[in-house]
Amino acid sequence: MQSIQTEVLVIGGGATGTGVMRDLAMRGFKTILVEKRDLSHGTTGRYHGLLHSGGRYAVKDPDAARECIEENLILRRIAPHCIEDTGGFFVVTPWDDPAFGDTFMKGCQETGIPCEEISIAQMLKEEPLLNKEMARCFRVPDGSADSFLTSECNVASAKAYGGQMLNYHEVKRLIKEGDKVVGAVCYDLVNDRDVTIHADLVVNASGAWAGKIAGSIGIDVHIIPGKGTMVAIAHRVLNTVVNRCKMPSDGDIIVPVHTVAIIGTTDVKVEDPDQFAIQPWEVQLMLDEGEKLVPGTKQMRMLRAWAGVRPLYQETSVADTRDVTRAYTLLDHSARDGVDNFITITGGKWTTFRQMAEVVVDRVCEKLNTKRECRTHLEAIPDIQHEPRTAEGYYWLGSRLARTEKNKAYGELACECELVTRAEVEEAITKHEAKTFDDIRRDTRLGMGPCQGGFCSYRATGILHTVRQPSIEETNVALRDFLQERWKGLLPILWGPQLKQERLDELMYLHVMNVDHMPGETASRLGPQMYDKGTVETRPQSAKT
Amino acid sequence: MNEITIIGAGMAGLMAGWQAAKQGKKVKIVAKGWGATHWLSGCIDIVGYYPVDGTEVVENPVAAVKQIITDNPQHPYGLVGLDDIEAMISALKDECAAAGYPLHGELHRNWLLPSAVGTLRPTCLAPEMMIAGDMRQNSPLLIVGFKQLMDFFPNVVSDNLNKQGITAAQAMVDLRVLRERSFINPVILAEMLEQPAVQKELANQIKPHLGQAERVGFPSVLGMDQAMTVKKELERLLGRPVFEIPSLTPSVPGMRLHHILTQAIVSAGGRIENGMEAIGAKKENGKVTAVYTSTAARPHPHRSQQYILATGGILGGGITTNSDGDVREVVFDLPVTAPLKQVDWFHQDFLDKRGHPIYQSGLSVNKQFQPLDDGGQPVYGNVFAIGTTLAHCEAIRERSFEGVALATGYALARQLGAT
Structure with missing residues (x-):
């Protein structure tokens, strides 16, 4: 089994985890972040993108x-x-x-x-x-916030300060020695093997999954997963x-x-x-x-x-999740459960991820007996996209088109809906460690437009196969997985013009390309997790109206 | 007044229009657009997989069509019968041969042609441009792609062919004329490849890669109107048979076929009016007396003795759905056969072999192709429906898309011509 040593291990590659990773790295801690799928795969990548003013609360x-x-x-x-x-x-x-x-x-x-x-x-x-x-x-x-980009930029910043990120590493269990947490055993989905990571301290920033992680060493953290569609x-x-x-x-x-x-x-x-x-x-x-x-x-x-799951936390149980506070909670398990070197951060909102990270790393400093000031609110998060911005530096709707038009690669659009060039797809594969088409999507927005992967799935298949040169079975499965992933999110809203579009995608992929008869396995470990089939047609009586 | 007005200019509408005009009927086609022809492979599938959830490819469409008719008499092939399918194929082959763009194949035997991902695609009729790709002959291939064309990756094709025990190599060419362009698509490329200088450069770049290859495959971009000439010239330069592989839309082979059919209609005295979306009809005494198309000013009436609905299904837009789960036929508001509940429209997997039930939605018709009401009686005496507007068929899973459209169009036109 592979074994790695670090100072702090962060679990979870969402907004909170990547925020914690950046803050730790900036304060000089040797940091590893593990994420069970790709960055922003969980709740961070499935929210509506609202940068709250606070008005809602x-x-x-x-x-x-x-x-x-x-x-x-x-x-x-x-x-x-x-x-x-x-x-x-x-x-x-x-x-x-x-x-x-x-x-x-x-x-x-x-x-x-x-x-x-x-x-x-x-x-x-x-x-x-x-x-x-x-x-x-x-x-x-x-x-309006781009949560995918923010996580990527946080990680890029943390890496510049020496941090390390391991995606497709799923925590199987925490390792506890005596009354201390000393690391975690992770499963590396890509290489199909276990990896042990030893750490002086573990931060559980796994959001709605925080209860599952803590539960692996018998600590009860009562997360109320609040599903939002x-x-x-x-x-x-x-x-x-x-x-x-x-x-x-x-x-x-x-x-x-x-x-x-x-x-x-x-x-x-x-x-x-x-x-x-x-x-x-x-x-x-x-x-x-x-x-x-x-x-x-x-x-x-x-x-x-699509649906995301809010990591709502309450020490006492409640009937309705809307009544649980949207403020965040820091749990130091030494005081609460008598288990040292283990912190859980949960609750909160995307908008407050940086503050949550600051509070966590303040506590890490305290526990490791060192005093280092937070600077995440002072130093800009680097921009990895380099698109033209407004005078104030904001993204605006025309950013991507402005950049693409200037680029000689303008004609080489792999995804016309979202203006994604071939070069961007290649870069997602080579530089940003994208393992699946869905990872490429989170990096580039490929496949997120009206045709939902109709044209770009084939092109991404070819680019991936050319750049990474995996076995053809792996490429086949990546294509099938992506077609299925797009389908999953379409199922609840397929009617009218979008249904027509989807039938065109069937025509291209089944009638013209016969992808339902490709050699190799039909699904992979890295493939999409399906939602259960929705069957309740009317709202259950017990839910609040 | 026209004798027959056809609504829709996809494969079904074009075939019906051509055959009816050939029999001396006064025919007009009104269409919103060109149907699915520009999206299709340019081959004629009759049936490629049956039963659809089986694993075996159909070797002999005759046997499979018979089985379909036995299993499901309401299937469009059940209305048509084998003889008319056979007759349609022979009429189409004659017309394409006369146009200098021959189709090859027989109803009792499917081709197995490579797809753009390197799977083996069963189809009944293929243009001469594609048949050297037949996978039943066992000779090594070279698959060629164009660096600037992202709609075809030769390495995906060759690697999947190799995986299936077929010897194939791949090469990527980088033509000078493409380097200078900021945008290309299959249509632009097809037109460029009609230039002799480009053909020569292409052949020169391929030659070093030929190796043991005995035939050379390309994306389906080898010329538009001059396709056969381009093919022959490349074969001369390379000293080997060449063939095309269909890929993403727009489909050049689909457009060639479409061009032949529209020309045939015009030659036979029919008319096609495109850019006219049919939005409703006037009904009097159990008959339709006008179909309306939308214009800027007011709905424009088209009067005719008979109307043929060839507006397509979910894909073509002849059948629409909404968020409340309603499934409607758009022109006459005819009764539609569809899954009762919206939760039953789909299966969980995109590639589910059974196909998604909503796509079988459409019209139930009698042997005369007249749409029926709930009591099984024709709704209007002078309205007929053909192609993918019909229910009881999963044309994409069966690989019968062109076959169903063309055969129903052909059979109805023969029936109307005989009266």
Whole structure:
């Protein structure tokens, strides 16, 4: 068995884990991060991309709201290239209580969130597709974030400071000696072997899976996986983040992300973070609620649906996951469970990942008896994409086109929908350690546009086979896995034009290419994990309405 | 007034229009676009896999079609019968041969041709451009790709062929004329390859790679109108048979076939009006008296004695679905046979061998191709439906896509011509 030694082992390659990795590396700790699949494979890569102003929690969860606005301002400074400065609206629809607007304003004032009420005429001038019957509209500094890119940039920064990242390394169990955690046994999915990593200290930043990791040495961390389903509209129907001005509920946000708009989300308590079906009622609910914000939503072309699992944490049990705080929790298991050198960070939100990391690494310093100042809020996270930015350094919708047009490789688009060039796919394979097409997708957005892999899957197959020269069976399985991965996210929203598109993809891959008769295995270890089939057509009575 | 108005210019509509016009009928085709022809392989599949969840490729389509008809009399082949399939094939072969672009093959034997991923693709009729790729002959191949064309990777083809016990090598050429371009696609490349100088450079770059290869495969870009000339010239320069392998759309072989069919219709006196989306119909006394297409000003009526619906299925747009789980026929709002519940539309795997039930949605018709109501009676006396608009068939899983379209179009036109 391979064995590695490090100072600190971080478990989880989402926003929190990569944030912790960067902070540790910047403070001079020898750091290894392990992720069971690819970076952002878990909740980080499955959220709606909202950079919170905190407005959403201003009334219900003021602590979370304060954390959000603090970090919102810091992230705008250190990682503008990962953010689109869309601004946000909180709108009072005919279905909401107009008086809540005043409560909302007051909440924002008390938590330090800049908020101004604007006229409905002004709102419609900026977002003409919004419901004309809105009663009130408030402007807040929400934004739209690229969570994939942020994780990649965090890791790139950490690597520059000597950190090491191992993807496709799944923690099988923590290693405990006496009352101390001294490392973890990981399974290397790519090479099909176990790897032991010894560490002075282990940080469990595995989000919704934190309970499973801690459970491997008998520590009870009660994570309540709160499943959220999201639906992407194939067009960018709004340029501003739009929230319903009411207590947080289902389907009350639309976030413009790159070329699409995402409606989110539901919140359903699930038993296991690895098993979550998207139920038909959830998709219908997103559409019905989306219709209230943007009339006509139901007739629009839907691109995809997916679910992420919030890592909500509460020491005592609750009936409804919406009532669990969105603030984060640091668990030092020496005090709590008598097990030393082991810290769990959980809860929280994408927007607050940096602050969560800071708190964790402060505690690491304390435990390792050293004093080193946090600098993650002072030093910019490096941009690995080098696309043109706005004057303030933000990403904007035209960034990618502006870069691609300047490039001589303009014609060599492997993915026309998302403007991904052949060179970018090659770089994802050679430099960014992409193992599957889905990893390439997270790096480049390949396959994320309207045709959902129709044209680019074949091209990615050829590029991968040419660049890495694996056995042909491996290439075949990568293609099958990717076709299946795209299909998985389409299943809940396949009707109308998107169904027609999918039939064209069948025509190309089955009729013309006969990929259903390729030699070799039909699925791999690195392949997509399927959601269970959604079968509940109407909303269960027990769920909150 | 036209005698027959056909809605849709895919394979089914074109075949019906051509055959009806040939029999002296006054025919007009109104179409939103060109159907799936530009997406297809350019071959004519009759049936390639049956039963669809089996593993064996169909060697003899005659036997498989008979089995389909026995198992499922409602299948479009059940309406057509073997004789009309045979007659359609012979009519099509004659027309393509006359156009200088011969199709080869017989109904009792499928070709096995390489695909763009190197799998072996069963098909019944193949253009002469492709038949040297037949995998039943066992001679070594060289597969050639173009560096700038990302729609075809020869190494994927050759490695998968080798994996299946077929000796194949690969080569990538880097033509000067392509280096200067910022954008190429199969159509542009096909037109470039009609130039003798480009053919010469191509052959010169390939020669050092020929090795033991006895035939040379290319993506299907060897010329558009001049395809056969390009093929012969490359064969002369390389001293070996060459063949094409279909890949991503736009499909050059599909476009060649489409061109032949549209020319045949015009020559036979038929008319094609493209860019006209049919959006509804006027119905009086159990008959349709007009079909409307959308224009900027007002719906435009098309009057005719008979109407043939050839608008395609889910792919062609003749059958639409929505988020509430409704499945509709778009022009006449005819009753559609479809899975009852939306949760039953799909299986969990994209490549599920059974096919996804929603794609079998379509119209149920009688032997006269008249769409039926729930009581099994024709809905309108003068409306007929053909091609993938019909239910009870999974044309992509069966590899019967062109066959179903062409055979139903042919059979209906013969029926209408006889009356």
